[in-house]
Amino acid sequence: xxxxxxxxxxxxxxxxxxxxxxxxxxxxxxxxxxxxxxxxxxxxxxxxxxxxxxxxxxxxxxxxxxxxxxxxxxxxxxxxxxxxxxxxxxxxxxxxxxxxxxxxxxxxxxxxxxxxxxxxxxxxxxxxxxxxxxxxxxxxxxxxxxxxxxxxxxxxxxxxxxxxxxxxxxxxxxxxxxxxxxxxxxxxxxxxxxxxxxxxxxxxxxxxxxxxxxxxxxxxxxxxxxxxxxxxxxxxxxxxxxxxxxxxxxxxxxxxxxxxxxxxxxxxxxxxxxxxxxxxxxxxxxxxxxxxxxxxxxxxxxxxxxxxxxxxxxxxxxxxxxxxxxxxxxxxxxxxxxxxxxxxxxxxxxxxxxxxxxxxxxxxxxxxxxxxxxxxxxxxxxxxxxxxxxxxxxxxxxxxxxxxxxxxxxxxxxxxxxxxxxxxxxxxxxxxxxxxxxxxxxxxxxxxxxxxxxxxxxxxxxxxxxxxxxxxxxxxxxxxxxxxxxxxxxxxxxxxxxxxxxxxxxxxxxxxxxxxxxxxxxxxxxxxxxxxxxxxxxxxxxxxxxxxxxxxxxxxx
Amino acid sequence: xxxxxxxxxxxxxxxxxxxxxxxxxxxxxxxxxxxxxxxxxxxxxxxxxxxxxxxxxxxxxxxxxxxxxxxxxxxxxxxxxxxxxxxxxxxxxxxxxxxxxxxxxxxxxxxxxxxxxxxxxxxxxxxxxxxxxxxxxxxxxxxxxxxxxxxxxxxxxxxxxxxxxxxxxxxxxxxxxxxxxxxxxxxxxxxxxxxxxxxxxxxxxxxxxxxxxxxxxxxxxxxxxxxxxxxxxxxxxxxxxxxxxxxxxxxxxxxxxxxxxxxxxxxxxxxxxxxxxxxxxxxxxxxxxxxxxxxxxxxxxxxxxxxxxxxxxxxxxxxxxxxxxxxxxxxxxxxxxxxxxxxxxxxxxxxxxxxxxxxxxxxxxxxxxxxxxxxxxxxxxxxxxxxxxxxxxxxxxxx
Numbered sequence: 001x002x003x004x005x006x007x008x009x010x011x012x013x014x015x016x017x018x019x020x021x022x023x024x025x026x027x028x029x030x031x032x033x034x035x036x037x038x039x040x041x042x043x044x045x046x047x048x049x050x051x052x053x054x055x056x057x058x059x060x061x062x063x064x065x066x067x068x069x070x071x072x073x074x075x076x077x078x079x080x081x082x083x084x085x086x087x088x089x090x091x092x093x094x095x096x097x098x099x100x101x102x103x104x105x106x107x108x109x110x111x112x113x114x115x116x117x118x119x120x121x122x123x124x125x126x127x128x129x130x131x132x133x134x135x136x137x138x139x140x141x142x143x144x145x146x147x148x149x150x151x152x153x154x155x156x157x158x159x160x161x162x163x164x165x166x167x168x169x170x171x172x173x174x175x176x177x178x179x180x181x182x183x184x185x186x187x188x189x190x191x192x193x194x195x196x197x198x199x200x201x202x203x204x205x206x207x208x209x210x211x212x213x214x215x216x217x218x219x220x221x222x223x224x225x226x227x228x229x230x231x232x233x234x235x236x237x238x239x240x241x242x243x244x245x246x247x248x249x250x251x252x253x254x255x256x257x258x259x260x261x262x263x264x265x266x267x268x269x270x271x272x273x274x275x276x277x278x279x280x281x282x283x284x285x286x287x288x289x290x291x292x293x294x295x296x297x298x299x300x301x302x303x304x305x306x307x308x309x310x311x312x313x314x315x316x317x318x319x320x321x322x323x324x325x326x327x328x329x330x331x332x333x334x335x336x337x338x339x340x341x342x343x344x345x346x347x348x349x350x351x352x353x354x355x356x357x358x359x360x361x362x363x364x365x366x367x368x369x370x371x372x373x374x375x376x377x378x379x380x381x382x383x384x385x386x387x388x389x390x391x392x393x394x395x396x397x398x399x400x401x402x403x404x405x406x407x408x409x410x411x412x413x414x415x416x417x418x419x420x421x422x423x424x425x426x427x428x429x430x431x432x433x434x435x436x437x438x439x440x441x442x443x444x445x446x447x448x449x450x451x452x453x454x455x456x457x458x459x460x461x462x463x464x465x466x467x468x469x470x471x472x473x474x475x476x477x478x479x480x481x482x483x484x485x486x487x488x489x490x491x492x493x494x495x496x497x498x499x500x501x502x503x504x505x506x507x508x509x510x511x512x513x514x515x516x517x518x519x520x521x522x523x524x525x526x527x528x529x530x531x532x533x534x535x536x537x538x539x540x541x542x543x544x545x546x547x548x549x550x551x552x553x554x555x556x557x
Numbered sequence: 558x559x560x561x562x563x564x565x566x567x568x569x570x571x572x573x574x575x576x577x578x579x580x581x582x583x584x585x586x587x588x589x590x591x592x593x594x595x596x597x598x599x600x601x602x603x604x605x606x607x608x609x610x611x612x613x614x615x616x617x618x619x620x621x622x623x624x625x626x627x628x629x630x631x632x633x634x635x636x637x638x639x640x641x642x643x644x645x646x647x648x649x650x651x652x653x654x655x656x657x658x659x660x661x662x663x664x665x666x667x668x669x670x671x672x673x674x675x676x677x678x679x680x681x682x683x684x685x686x687x688x689x690x691x692x693x694x695x696x697x698x699x700x701x702x703x704x705x706x707x708x709x710x711x712x713x714x715x716x717x718x719x720x721x722x723x724x725x726x727x728x729x730x731x732x733x734x735x736x737x738x739x740x741x742x743x744x745x746x747x748x749x750x751x752x753x754x755x756x757x758x759x760x761x762x763x764x765x766x767x768x769x770x771x772x773x774x775x776x777x778x779x780x781x782x783x784x785x786x787x788x789x790x791x792x793x794x795x796x797x798x799x800x801x802x803x804x805x806x807x808x809x810x811x812x813x814x815x816x817x818x819x820x821x822x823x824x825x826x827x828x829x830x831x832x833x834x835x836x837x838x839x840x841x842x843x844x845x846x847x848x849x850x851x852x853x854x855x856x857x858x859x860x861x862x863x864x865x866x867x868x869x870x871x872x873x874x875x876x877x878x879x880x881x882x883x884x885x886x887x888x889x890x891x892x893x894x895x896x897x898x899x900x901x902x903x904x905x906x907x908x909x910x911x912x913x914x915x916x917x918x919x920x921x922x923x924x925x926x927x928x929x930x931x932x933x934x935x936x937x938x939x940x941x942x943x944x945x946x947x948x949x950x951x952x953x954x955x956x
């Protein structure tokens with residue numbers, strides 16, 4: 001037996017040591033996904049008039065910093081601006097020697113210093129020029145855009161990215177405020193959502209399968225056990241044992257409501273031995289504590305039910321993603337058994353080693369059997385579809401089955417703007433009705449976008465950025481959009497909140513503060529990591545940070 | 558090289574410092590004085606596990622490079638920032654915060670901490686609270702504390718004696734319950750149990766002459782192999798080298814992005830406190846990034862029974878039949894105490910005193926006595942611990 005385990009020094013490689021603290025969050029599979037990803041940063045779209053060089057692009061560079069350190073494959077910075085004095089006061093990835101040089105080149109150089117494993121390149125041009133090459137965008141796995149950006153440029157990037165199925169993050173960082181929106185493809189499934197282990201326990205105590213039932217029946221004569229044995233029966237077997245007794249006393253029905261469960265709990269508690277030196281038994285304590293949370297009939301969570309109900313899942317189309325083929329097979333499993341495949345993990349509990357391991361094996365082998373059944377369905381489907389080049393890897397099926405109850409499908413939406421989508425406008429309106437909501441910050445950033453668009457399109461001069469009349473006109477326009485369907489949406493008080501948000505935003509005349517951009521760069525990078533690794537659950541779809549009150553809010557706009 | 562005009566360089570920041578915003582205090586006077594006061598502010602930043610840079614720091618530390626491995630963290634960080642941001646002066650200090658006294662802390666305007674242990678947090682917290690002299694506003698040093706774990710983090714602002722402090726919310730830092738020794742010694746069920754056995758028991762038996770060093774790869778490898786053998790014996794799967802390291806070093810996952818959020822949040826609050834350009838955080842912000850972007854900002858409560866900033870003893874329910882020894886042992890794990898080497902006394906007598914040796918010997922017999930034989934129900938005790946400079950007061954209530 002000993003020979004089957006390698007006993008030479010198998011310490012981690014230097015790469016594993018460097019990335020150790022993050023591998024514990026997203027494992028080698030997540031790391032591999034990161035290393036295969038190149039991120040595009042569109043960090044400015046040119047100047048706003050003669051004096052103002054436009055977006056400083058600090059947030060974008062700070063976000064990249066948090067992606068270069070954990071080792072993404074590469075990045076591209078697009079930024080036509082030169083480095084100015086004011087850049088040196090906000091951008092940590094520029095130095096005095098950078099003054100007057102290409103900002104794309106200088107930030108690229110100093111970001112690359114962070115991690116020799118990461119490839120970096122730059123273009124000191126406008127994005128519209130680069131988009132003329134249809135091969136440019138698809139070199140990347142995700143696009144970050146530093147706003148405010150003029151509408152025509154934003155439209156062309158988000159449209160091209162949408163068509164290419166590339167996620168986009170559109171960010172603003174102005175004074176003490178920041179916002180960002182994540183545009184995911186219309187179908188973005190996540191299998192490894194990493195739910196809290198407490199919420200994922202699936203023990204099937206109400207519907208034990210034959211092997212589990214048999215294990216519980218082997219402990220039928222509890223009184224004959226000595227104190228040591230009695231105090232080491234795994235609590236799961238105790239619960240199964242007393243459930244059988246309960247059913248005998250209740251015409252075969254299980255404890256189903258709070259009152260019955262409480263009675264059942266007392267029944268378990270009363271059977272604990274207290275005349276021992278400890279004055280109680282830990283395994284019985286564990287059983288008692290588990291009654292209310294573990295004796296619930298299986299119900300399908302709404303997120304997975306939605307997936308099962310989708311047309312894509314019910315009728316598979318040739319060429320569809322692996323996700324749908326597995327989902328359809330799991331759905332078939334669910335329709336047959338009214339349960340999902342068993343995840344197969346067992347929490348630790350007071351027990352003798354051998355008893356615990358044998359119970360664990362019962363759970364594991366049931367999980368394996370369920371995976372096999374799903375796999376068989378999948379192989380049949382693959383044969384029927386006839387268009388699959390390689391069979392879906394066993395590993396993917398296994399991970400799907402293990403996580404089935406917590407799988408999520410995000411229905412991505414385009415980067416929201418104020419004036420084009422009724423759903424977006426309605427959601428903004430609903431949030432505005434809550435007096436504590438910080439949605440006015442989103443509206444203020446939208447107004448800033450509109451003013452920058454007018455400046456870059458030559459309709460206004462650059463002084464309009466700090467012009468009272470310009471801002472007032474735009475505030476009125478935004479309010480009239482919001483009031484279109486319901487004129488009571490923006491009352492005087494709500495208007496005042498929007499005005500205050502614009503006043504705070506205008507304090508820096510569009511400029512960034514390093515602290516706010518660094519913070520938001522952290523938030524944005526976090527979302528990018530989740531999207532690229534396809535692990536954890538990304539933002540859907542907009543976040544606002546209020547640095548005055550130190551608060552964030554999320555909206556689906 | 559010509560000096561860059563500060564008003565060009567700091568253009569964006571100066572705009573915020575030169576004019577009122579809708580939320581800034583009405584009495585605040587923006588302008589050159591505010592700027593001057595920010596630029597002359599001396600801030601203390603403390604944090605970072607261990608003294609020297611390790612390869613595993615590089616995944617999140619933007620001030621360190623591969624060539625810096627093995628050098629002192631504070632020195633490398635200070636030199637890098639001074640080089641990049643011309644004009645700022647940073648004095649590195651490589652050592653424990655506990656090495657410094659009140660005179661040292663008095664020179665700073667704000668203390669920003671990203672400490673890795675609850676013990677260090679409690680120490681700086683009680684020290685700053687002890688420094689407050691109601692006659693001298695300069696003695697009140699705002700403490701801004703940040704911490705992260707994986708995708709989660711928190712930032713808080715503490716105005717010593719005025720707002721809730723670390724000790725008021727000590728139960729939020731409850732230690733993870735330890736695996737019982739009998740599980741480790743006789744009935745392992747999880748790979749972690751086998752690792753704990755190899756680390757705590759096998760090492761003592763087989764290599765008691767070597768001091769275990771969790772940074773020594775040979776030591777970790779030995780523990781890993783011993784754990785693997787034990788796991789085989791019990792048919793337990795899943796012991797890996799990575800897990801072994803995680804268990805014996807108590808590794809907490811850490812990434813650049815979460816640290817950026819929390820570090821910048823604390824900086825943001827420092828900027829607001831130093832300049833009054835906007836209201837500061839009152840007083841706690843939690844961040845969780847596993848599912849979307851979630852934050853919760855709230856006013857943590859100042860507790861009247863806080864052993865450090867409160868004025869009444871904290872209630873503690875105890876079993877009167879417990880021995881003093883067992884009670885002392887339990888203080889290490891009880892969320893509201895977390896004192897590992899306590900000594901204690903009532904107003905009348907010393908219950909147990911670790912130092913000096915004569916007093917220890919004198920009070921040692923008490924360890925075997927039950928609490929009911931030593932104190933009354935509802936009696937107050939004062940507990941001291943060498944890790945802290947203050948006494949903790951507890952009112953013992955019999956169960």
